[in-house]
Amino acid sequence: MSAGVRLEGLRKSYGAVEVIRGVDLDIEPQEFVVFVGPSGCGKSTLLRMIAGLEEITGGDLYIGERRMNDTDASRRGIAMVFQSYALYPHMTVRENMGFALKYAGVKKPEIKAQVDEAARILGLDQLMDRRPKDLSGGQRQRVAIGRAIVRHPEVFLFDEPLSNLDAELRVQMRIEIARLHSELKSTIVYVTHDQVEAMTLADKIVVLRDGRIEQVGTPLDLYDDPDNLFVAGFIGSPKMNFLPAELSGGALTLVEHGGQTVPLPPLGRAPQEGERVTLGIRPEHFRKEGSAALEVDVEIVENLGGETYVYARQAGSDVLTIATGGARGLRQGDRMTARFDPSDALLFNREGLRIR
Amino acid sequence: MAQTRLGRAENRAGWAFVMPALVLVGIFMIYPILWSLWMSLQTGRGMTTSFGGLANIQRLFADPIFLTALSNTMIFLAIQVPIMIMLALVFAVMLNDPKTKFRGLFRTAIFLPAVTSLVAYSILFKSIFSNDGLATTIVTFFGGPEISWLGEPFWAKVVIILAITWRWTGYNMIFYLAALQNIDRSIYEAARIDGVPARAQFFRITIPMLKPVILFTTIISTIGTLQLFDEVQNITQGGPSNATLTLSQYIFNLTFRFMPSYGYAATVSYVIVVLVAVLSVIQFWIARDRK
Ligand SMILES: Nc1ncnc2c1ncn2[C@@H]1O[C@H](COP(=O)(O)OP(=O)(O)OP(=O)(O)O)[C@@H](O)[C@H]1O
Ligand SMILES: [Mg+2]
Numbered sequence: 274m275s276a277g278v279r280l281e282g283l284r285k286s287y288g289a290v291e292v293i294r295g296v297d298l299d300i301e302p303q304e305f306v307v308f309v310g311p312s313g314c315g316k317s318t319l320l321r322m323i324a325g326l327e328e329i330t331g332g333d334l335y336i337g338e339r340r341m342n343d344t345d346a347s348r349r350g351i352a353m354v355f356q357s358y359a360l361y362p363h364m365t366v367r368e369n370m371g372f373a374l375k376y377a378g379v380k381k382p383e384i385k386a387q388v389d390e391a392a393r394i395l396g397l398d399q400l401m402d403r404r405p406k407d408l409s410g411g412q413r414q415r416v417a418i419g420r421a422i423v424r425h426p427e428v429f430l431f432d433e434p435l436s437n438l439d440a441e442l443r444v445q446m447r448i449e450i451a452r453l454h455s456e457l458k459s460t461i462v463y464v465t466h467d468q469v470e471a472m473t474l475a476d477k478i479v480v481l482r483d484g485r486i487e488q489v490g491t492p493l494d495l496y497d498d499p500d501n502l503f504v505a506g507f508i509g510s511p512k513m514n515f516l517p518a519e520l521s522g523g524a525l526t527l528v529e530h531g532g533q534t535v536p537l538p539p540l541g542r543a544p545q546e547g548e549r550v551t552l553g554i555r556p557e558h559f560r561k562e563g564s565a566a567l568e569v570d571v572e573i574v575e576n577l578g579g580e581t582y583v584y585a586r587q588a589g590s591d592v593l594t595i596a597t598g599g600a601r602g603l604r605q606g607d608r609m610t611a612r613f614d615p616s617d618a619l620l621f622n623r624e625g626l627r628i629r
Numbered sequence: 630m631a632q633t634r635l636g637r638a639e640n641r642a643g644w645a646f647v648m649p650a651l652v653l654v655g656i657f658m659i660y661p662i663l664w665s666l667w668m669s670l671q672t673g674r675g676m677t678t679s680f681g682g683l684a685n686i687q688r689l690f691a692d693p694i695f696l697t698a699l700s701n702t703m704i705f706l707a708i709q710v711p712i713m714i715m716l717a718l719v720f721a722v723m724l725n726d727p728k729t730k731f732r733g734l735f736r737t738a739i740f741l742p743a744v745t746s747l748v749a750y751s752i753l754f755k756s757i758f759s760n761d762g763l764a765t766t767i768v769t770f771f772g773g774p775e776i777s778w779l780g781e782p783f784w785a786k787v788v789i790i791l792a793i794t795w796r797w798t799g800y801n802m803i804f805y806l807a808a809l810q811n812i813d814r815s816i817y818e819a820a821r822i823d824g825v826p827a828r829a830q831f832f833r834i835t836i837p838m839l840k841p842v843i844l845f846t847t848i849i850s851t852i853g854t855l856q857l858f859d860e861v862q863n864i865t866q867g868g869p870s871n872a873t874l875t876l877s878q879y880i881f882n883l884t885f886r887f888m889p890s891y892g893y894a895a896t897v898s899y900v901i902v903v904l905v906a907v908l909s910v911i912q913f914w915i916a917r918d919r920k
Contacts (some may be wrong), residue, residue: 324818324822325822326818326821326822346821346822347821347822347823347824348824351822352822352823353818353819353822355815355818355819356815357813357815359813359815359818359819360818361816361834361838363837363838363840372825372826372833373820373823373825374824376823376824376825376826376829377824394757412901419818420823424823468800
């Protein structure tokens with residue numbers, strides 16, 4: 274059982290400060306949607322508006338086909354998993370998961386069956402009589418998820434559920450959540466500022482900035498085809514390189530890179546002669562071959578084993594990040610030629626919008 | 630263990646630092662405690678005392694004034710402490726709710742009695758409950774009977790209970806408020822989303838989570854009420870006809886008002902000690918962590 278969610282012109286103000294400034298979004302049933310964006314952009318606020326924990330100042334919220342603006346949080350058919358787990362510290366794992374069902378009028382044997390089922394799905398069988406303080410972070414988060422599962426919600430809401438876990442556990446829980454989604458087939462709205470979580474979990478990513486949606490799309494859409502500089506810079510790690518450029522004679526002159534020129538990426542509508550633009554190249558798009566070449570001086574080399582990141586610049590320019598698969602021989606001070614294929618590069622106009 | 634010279638020097642310095650405190654504690658706490666224990670075994674009045682063994686304890690059970698003081702104290706305890714604890718909890722929960730208006734003002738107003746001068750508020754209570762005071766005016770205005778508040782045993786007890794509740798509720802509330810502010814707000818948000826009704830949130834989440842603090846304040850309040858003296862002495866002087874006499878007041882009277890009976894007074898003091906110990910053990914037992 275799962276429902277879609279529709280936001281129409283959703284707004285939220287605290288006094289005179291508007292933190293959500295008109296958000297329109299369609300979430301399909303069974304879809305896994307991830308909200309990303311910089312700290313303070315309103316991800317949590319938006320999620321809490323869907324949950325019913327924050328009042329909606331303007332616009333409409335639909336869950337399923339019903340308008341939910343004024344519906345109590347407990348009647349929206351949602352369940353939420355919090356960053357801090359929010360477990361009841363004085364109750365055992367079993368009590369934590371079954372507590373709310375009692376008030377929903379579920380009979381005792383039925384509660385036990387549902388809690389046992391959730392425990393089985395999450396592998397909590399052995400821990401049912403422990404208190405939260407006797408569990409590890411990952412186990413606590415599992416209990417919090419279990420507490421959400423037993424309610425059979427139409428929509429699951431997650432607010433940075435993994436950010437209190439260490440890196441290794443985070444990977445493990447991420448896989449677990451992905452498995453859970455395919456098993457439960459429920460709609461999930463998930464807030465994170467972790468790139469990798471967003472890219473790996475989402476059917477659809479929503480990039481937010483300052484209370485507005487910058488772009489909505491599948492992870493690969495956003496990676497390959499960002500609408501603007503902000504999304505291009507936000508999605509992908511390490512960040513995309515941005516090189517200020519100017520169009521002259523059908524090629525791009527890189528103003529900060531000693532006036533080197535590179536060919537223009539293939540475009541539907543080329544910019545005008547002399548226009549100031551920004552060229553975007555992802556670190557991983559630099560290769561040994563390619564018709565465009567940049568001469569740069571190596572500043573720092575980061576060897577991660579499989580991948581090597583080179584940070585290089587030309588006198589006066591911003592640092593470029595270059596991913597080089599095999600180049601282990603490079604040292605600080607070396608001069609290197611970074612090549613790329615112009616068709617991999619993206620172009621943005623002065624306002625930061627993509628030129629396609 | 631072999632002591633190095635440095636170790637011995639450090640030890641000497643350590644003892645030198647704690648000695649002043651130890652001496653003071655010894656003189657002003659340990660010595661009086663032991664001495665009063667010894668005294669409680671003495672009978673006689675004034676300076677002419679003799680060893681009486683357990684005679685004082687026998688005297689307790691045959692002493693009607695002691696039994697009155699004991700029962701008064703227990704009545705104050707049994708009625709006042711639960712009322713005050715519940716009231717303090719309710720105020721704390723209400724003041725912790727971000728939707729409550731003027732929280733700072735109410736918080737101050739409720740806490741203020743705990744820091745007002747004892748004499749000032751005693752005079753105030755005396756005047757409110759005097760025969761032509763505010764309480765009588767209000768009650769008669771609504772058609773009630775004219776009550777001699779401080780002249781009738783029952784109402785005198787009520788006035789004392791009101792006075793100590795008024796004074797100490799805010800004090801206990803501050804503990805709860807501090808504890809409540811430490812509870813992760815998302816626990817209540819989770820409960821709200823899960824449809825746990827407000828009553829159940831209070832009784833099944835808030836109260837259990839505050840249990841250690843409730844235990845602490847209950848024991849502190851129990852001890853405070855068992856030692857109740859100031860309010861009674863200032864408002865009713867134990868009257869009418871010993872209806873509000875407390876154990877502490879009786880000890881005071883035995884020592885300073887009548888021909889001093891130090892030994893017997895010490896015995897009554899130890900009754901309070903035993904009561905505090907027994908009640909604390911019971912409270913810990915009730916609040917124990919059941920697995
Ligand atoms: N109760 C409040 N009163 C006033 N402003 C608030 C309130 N709650 C949040 N804000 C503001 O709303 C904005 C969005 O906050 P929100 O918590 O949604 O950000 P976020 O995207 O979740 O950030 P993070 O990644 O740090 O969790 C912030 O600028 C914050 O200061
Ligand atoms: Mg947040």
